[in-house]
Structure formats: structure tokens, C-alpha cells
Amino acid sequence: MIVSVKKSTPKGTIPAPASKSYTHRAVFIASLGKKEVELSHPLLSADTKSTMEACRLFGANVEERTDSTNETKIIIRGFDGKPKTPEKPIDVGNSGTTLRLMTALAGVADGSVTLTGDESIQKRPNTPLLKTLNEMGAEAYSENNNDCAPLIVRGKIKQGNFSIDGGMSSQFISALLLSCPLLGGDSIISIDGDLKSKPYVDITLEVAEKAGIEIKEHFKWKMTEKDGTKSEVLVYSIPGKQTYDLGNYIIPGDFSSASYLLTAGALIPGAEVEMSGLFPSAQGDSAIVEILEKAGADISWDKENGIIRVSNKNSKRLKGIVWDAGETPDLVPTLSVLGAFSDGETRITNAEHVRFKETDRLKAMATELTKLGAVIEETADGLIISGEKSKNEMKGTAVHGWNDHRIVMSLFIAGMMIGDVTIDTAESVKISYPDFFEEMKKIGAIFEKC
Numbered sequence: 091m092i093v094s095v096k097k098s099t100p101k102g103t104i105p106a107p108a109s110k111s112y113t114h115r116a117v118f119i120a121s122l123g124k125k126e127v128e129l130s131h132p133l134l135s136a137d138t139k140s141t142m143e144a145c146r147l148f149g150a151n152v153e154e155r156t157d158s159t160n161e162t163k164i165i166i167r168g169f170d171g172k173p174k175t176p177e178k179p180i181d182v183g184n185s186g187t188t189l190r191l192m193t194a195l196a197g198v199a200d201g202s203v204t205l206t207g208d209e210s211i212q213k214r215p216n217t218p219l220l221k222t223l224n225e226m227g228a229e230a231y232s233e234n235n236n237d238c239a240p241l242i243v244r245g246k247i248k249q250g251n252f253s254i255d256g257g258m259s260s261q262f263i264s265a266l267l268l269s270c271p272l273l274g275g276d277s278i279i280s281i282d283g284d285l286k287s288k289p290y291v292d293i294t295l296e297v298a299e300k301a302g303i304e305i306k307e308h309f310k311w312k313m314t315e316k317d318g319t320k321s322e323v324l325v326y327s328i329p330g331k332q333t334y335d336l337g338n339y340i341i342p343g344d345f346s347s348a349s350y351l352l353t354a355g356a357l358i359p360g361a362e363v364e365m366s367g368l369f370p371s372a373q374g375d376s377a378i379v380e381i382l383e384k385a386g387a388d389i390s391w392d393k394e395n396g397i398i399r400v401s402n403k404n405s406k407r408l409k410g411i412v413w414d415a416g417e418t419p420d421l422v423p424t425l426s427v428l429g430a431f432s433d434g435e436t437r438i439t440n441a442e443h444v445r446f447k448e449t450d451r452l453k454a455m456a457t458e459l460t461k462l463g464a465v466i467e468e469t470a471d472g473l474i475i476s477g478e479k480s481k482n483e484m485k486g487t488a489v490h491g492w493n494d495h496r497i498v499m500s501l502f503i504a505g506m507m508i509g510d511v512t513i514d515t516a517e518s519v520k521i522s523y524p525d526f527f528e529e530m531k532k533i534g535a536i537f538e539k540c
């Protein structure tokens with residue numbers, strides 16, 4: 091699908107869609123338990139549906155139920171910590187989170203499990219996770235010998251003391267943290283190097299704790315062999331033989347999805363936007379409020395009522411900022427659009443892991459914003475955008491959405507700002523925000539789908 095976006099001024103209130111990361115975890119964790127769980131306000135998107143289907147293949151009963159008020163809930167009866175061997179390959183579609191959570195769980199099931207997905211997922215490496223699963227006793231490998239899906243896991247992993255590299259994706263760590271409590275004894279997982287995207291591990295710990303699971307996060311000192319200097323290592327201690335009991339659970343709003351409209355509200359002259367359902371959260375992407383504040387936007391967050399208001403009534407230009415994206419990888423596309431329309435320089439750093447998403451998002455944003463006239467430089471781990479040089483150059487044209495939901499949604503905001511931006515592969519919003527276009531229409535976005 092192609093969308094053609096015209097200059098438009100967003101005005102109005104919309105509720106934030108439900109969090110993708112919390113929905114994945116709630117579905118997964120409820121499936122690991124025994125008692126029936128009702129998940130309210132879930133995100134029903136292509137990615138979370140992949141997790142629901144994978145949990146069914148491992149033996150959970152997962153149903154969508156719509157009540158008389160037209161609210162859809164997910165009802166889950168789990169497999170009580172004993173996943174059965176799926177009868178067919180698990181197809182995770184486009185979802186990295188699903189692939190990683192299910193790959194570790196495959197090491198708990200008997201027999202052989204195959205996990206695969208779409209063209210994008212078949213290019214996303216899983217090297218650290220495969221390595222650690224093998225050290226834990228499973229036979230885990232990639233069919234094409236490139237550490238990408240299709241993956242084969244032959245059980246079974248065992249408890250013990252292991253380490254895993256934290257620099258590529260936190261999803262490997264989340265996956266191990268959720269499967270280790272099912273093992274016969276205690277495990278210790280140490281993180282080698284920096285842990286990128288750490289807030290996502292915090293979300294994992296929060297939902298696991300709600301399900302009664304004990305995981306202790308602490309630091310230990312490590313001596314380097316080379317020069318004897320000491321450094322701190324992040325460690326997770328996970329007792330074995332635990333049982334999951336999530337209880338009924340309400341999914342919070344999603345700050346990554348909210349970032350598009352909030353940024354539109356801050357940037358576009360005359361905009362007045364309000365989003366509800368955004369309470370303080372472990373989500374690193376709640377930093378979008380701080381980012382827009384730093385850039386000089388008129389923004390306020392009523393944390394008690396979960397409402398964020400942002401406007402640009404005086405049609406002012408925002409200013410460029412420096413942002414370390416180590417903890418907020420999914421904000422990078424939004425941030426690069428913000429930078430292209432702000433004065434001064436915007437620098438996004440520590441974002442190397444953003445190259446391992448649905449697409450290489452640093453390359454994708456540099457390529458597409460350049461087509462729109464932005465002066466943008468791709469560095470090894472980030473982007474440098476010259477707002478000054480881009481200022482009078484930004485002009486609508488046809489851009490490529492890279493079949494990546496976050497690229498499409500952030501380019502849509504650029505379209506509202508300058509008009510006449512045509513974006514292909516726009517259907518990819520179904521991955522995390524299926525109602526994106528309907529919601530944008532409600533707040534005054536002018537666009538055509540063709």
C-alpha cells in the first residue's frame with residue numbers, strides 16, 4: 091500500500107495504543123503458567139499475534155474474546171511450565187521479540203523445534219543467544235549457518251552459570267530470563283559488555299515479578315586478564331523450579347507508538363495534541379517526553395492521569411539535541427525526523443544495535459530523509475542531522491518505507507510537516523500500530539491510500 095500525505099495540522103485527543111512489548115510478555119508469561127489469565131487492553135497486532143500463535147503451538151490455549159462493550163481481551167490457559175514440542179515450525183512473521191522468546195523456550199521443550207519468519211527476520215542475527223543455548227546443553231543452530239532464522243533447537247537446556255553478550259539485542263537476555271525459572275535448578279546469567287536496550291529487560295522483570303517469579307539483578311566485579319583493572323558486570327540470579335501465575339493483567343499504553351503523534355504535535359505549526367493512557371512506565375521510550383522538552387517543545391505530562399499534551403501554537407522551530415539511543419532504539423526513526431525539522435544539529439549516538447532491526451534503520455532514515463532534502467550523515471553508531479542546512483531544502487517526494495512500520499510512521503510525520511510525501515509499504519504499520527491511519531485521520535491528518 092502507498093500513502094500520499096498532505097500538509098496537515100494535528101488537533102485533538104487520541105488514546106495511546108497498547109504496548110507491544112508488554113503484550114508480548116503478558117501473553118508469553120501467562121502461557122508459562124497454569125491458571126486462566128485475562129489480559130485487558132492488549133495490543134492485537136501482527137507481531138503480538140505471532141506470539142499468541144507460537145504459544146498455542148507450545149500447548150497454551152490462547153483466545154481473543156470480545157465482550158458486550160466491544161472490548162477485546164485475550165484469555166489464556168497456559169501449559170504450566172511444560173511446553174509441548176510444536177507439531178509444525180513456528181512462524182514468527184516479522185517479530186524479533188517472538189523469535190527470541192520462543193527460541194529459548196524451545197530449549198525447555200523435548201524434541202526438535204524449528205523457528206522461522208519473514209524475509210526480514212531471516213536477516214536478523216541471533217549469534218549470542220544460539221551460543222549460550224548451546225553452552226546450556228541444547229543443540230541450537232541456524233539452518234543456513236548464518237545465525238539467522240530458520241533456527242533449529244533440539245532440547246534441552248540445563249541450569250548453570252552462563253554468560254551472554256549484551257551488545258546486540260536485549261531480547262536474548264529477556265528470553266533466557268523467562269525460560270530459566272522453569273529449569274530444574276538455579277542459574278546465573280552474566281552480561282558480557284554493555285547491555286543495550288536495558289529498559290526492555292526491566293519490562294521483562296516487571297511482568298515476571300507480577301507473575302510471582304524471583305529474579306535478582308546485581309553487579310559483580312570482574313578483573314580484566316590483560317591489565318588487572320576491575321570492571322562491573324551485570325548479573326541475573328534465577329532460582330529454578332519456579333511457577334508462573336500472572337493473574338489478570340492490564341496492558342499499559344505504548345510510548346514508542348505515541349512518539350509519532352507527540353512529535354507531530356511538537357513540530358507542526360499550529361498543532362495541539364493530547365494523548366491518553368500514558369502513565370509512568372519501565373518503557374525507555376517514555377523518554378520521548380524528555381526529548382521533546384529538551385528540543386524546546388511545549389509539552390506537559392500529567393502522570394497521575396496518564397495524559398500528555400503537546401502543542402506548537404506559536405509555530406516555533408525546535409532545536410537540535412544530542413541523544414544517546416542506547417536505551418531507546420525504537421525512537422531513532424522518530425528522532426531523526428525531529429532533527430530534520432529542528433534548528434542546529436541533532437546527533438544520535440550509541441545506536442549501532444538499531445542496524446539489527448526490521449531493517450538497518452540508521453541507513454533507512456539517512457536514505458529517505460536525504461530524498462526529502464535533509465542534510466544527514468550516517469556514522470558507525472548513529473546519525474548527524476544538520477537542521478541549519480536542511481531548513482530551506484525539505485520538500486515532499488516519493489520515499490520508501492522499507493516495509494518497516496517505524497520507518498513508515500516516522501516518514502508520515504515528515505509528510506504532515508511538508509506535504510506531498512508518498513510512502514510505500516505503508517501496510518507495515520500492522521506490526522505495532524494497526525489503527526495508525528484511522529487514528530491519524532481522527533486528529534486531522536490528510537492523506538490518501540492508493
Ligand SMILES: O=C(O)C1=C[C@@H](OP(=O)(O)O)[C@@H](O)[C@H](O)C1
Nearest residue numbers: 111187259260261287290419420
Ligand atoms: O524486548 C522487546 O520488547 C524489544 C526490545 C528492543 O530490541 P533490542 O533489545 O533488540 O534492541 C526493541 O527494539 C524492540 O522493538 C522490542
Ligand SMILES: C=C(OP(=O)(O)O)C(=O)O
Nearest residue numbers: 184185186187420447448
Ligand atoms: C524492532 C522491533 O521489534 P522486534 O525486535 O520485536 O521485531 C520494533 O518493534 O521496532
